[in-house]
Amino acid sequence: MFKKILLLLLILTILSCNATKPAIVTTKPVPGKVKKPVSRSTKHKAKPTTKGTDSHTPNRSVAEVIESSSRTSVTNDVIGNYIIQYKDIAIGNMKKYGIPASIILAQGILESGAGRGILAMNANNHFGIKCHTGWTGDSVKHDDDASQECFRKYNNPAESFDDHALFLTGRSRYASLFSLPKEDYKAWAIGLRKAGYATDPKYPEKLISYIERYNLEQYDNQALGRKYVPSERQTIKIASVDNRSGSFYEVQKGDTLYSISKKFNLMVDQLKQNNNLSDNTLSIGQKLRVN
Template identity: 55%
Template sequence: MFRKILAFALIGLLVSCGTSNSRIRTTKSGVAKTKTSSKKKPASKTTTTRTSTASNPGSGRTTETLESTSKTVVYSDMVKAYVLEYKDIAKDNMRRHGIPASITLAQGILESGAGKGTLCVNANNHFGIKCHTDWKGDTVHHDDDAEQECFRKYERAAESYNDHSLFLTTRGRYASLFKLDKDDYEAWARGLRAAGYATDPKYPEKLIGLIERYELASYDAEVLNKAYVKPESKPAAPAKADEVLAAGSYRVAQGDTLYSISKKHNLSVEELMRLNGLSNNAISIGQVLKVK
């Protein structure tokens, strides 16, 4: 009788253990924890910047797509507001450091997404300047060429503008820029690219496009006490031998759009995009397009 009772007790114990709903998985080091991780896609490289303009039919406003440490789409009136806010700082830096205000503003617009980019909002960093070994100030980490790279953080925008000027004036590779005329923004834009500021071959054209679209050279003229000449009023420079267009090519001029160019050459926008391998309507002043 005692054996039967003992057998029933053992069976009951086994059933109770088998129907338990609680499960704990263990590892050699103890209880295993569930870890959720997600890798951010690195933001666009500071030096592979892009600008494009497009009309927004719903709002009647023109947009600028500015690709810096974070791709930012803004309205052109936001760019104008950015210029009005920082033009005096750029002019002051031109007087003190000799860098054209137009170049400083164009780089600020491009690199910061007109002040709307993540790095600018979080760190007042308008020019995408990384920490480097000589930086002793505050920092933030942001995905760029690699994950969570170190960038300089500023308390005020004016500090970022001043640091940008010091960055150019204290590094030997930019010394040749300061031999250029202060109102020759085209030479400065090309000189920055040649000195290694940006790897994007279109970087000069993008700066020049912004300068001319928003008449930023007027601030250079103010500092230099010169009369400002609008870009469209300038006499066209003769083409150099290596700049002569091949047959079936067209150089983008100010005010051009893919639609207007396609109509000039009896093409559809889709045909023009296919001929040039374009995935969107982003074009830059001076860009050469195939039209045949």
């Protein structure tokens, strides 16, 4: 009897130990499917960058490309300096020949790349005038509508401005222009294109754009002796300078490049480079950049 009780106690003890162990669950892997370990990483946001800019760099003049007989990249400052340098010649030619000063300057800007184009640099040709029949002066070869065309070469830019006036007044196809009002620069711009001065269909639009952006019609009013009232459109302001103080000097009788270079502590070569001069020829009233 005692043995039976002892055996019963032993069985109960074994059963109670098995009940306290946690159940183990196994899962058979699915054939062909491997569970990838999970890896965690921290992403760093890249700082935004602005190509070609620097927050510490001051704003500069906006560059634009002028396409005429050559492709030239210039800034508003370059165009403004060109206007200051040649506005007096343009006003004088308007009084003498009847061509609006605004048109003269706009054509000069466009045709010469504001004095930085190849023809302006190498031949002082600011209006892209080709040799044509009867030209006996100097010339240069330059690729334009055709390869190695003949273009007129001048001793200085002032000669180019004068020849431009003679070119328009001396050819019958431009005669209709001189019946237009002198202050109507839009009609002149359109008339030049119709008369065949340029083949670019946007030629009038480009001239008008320069006239209105830089208020070139003010020089028409000066030549006509009229009071100029600036329009309300957004324009680019041009800083004015005195003859002897500032950025430009007006050539006086007896001046030479050497004497001017000494006055402003410049090298002659630097003075020539600043003004796109190919030789030492100067004309009275010509404005030279001396800064």
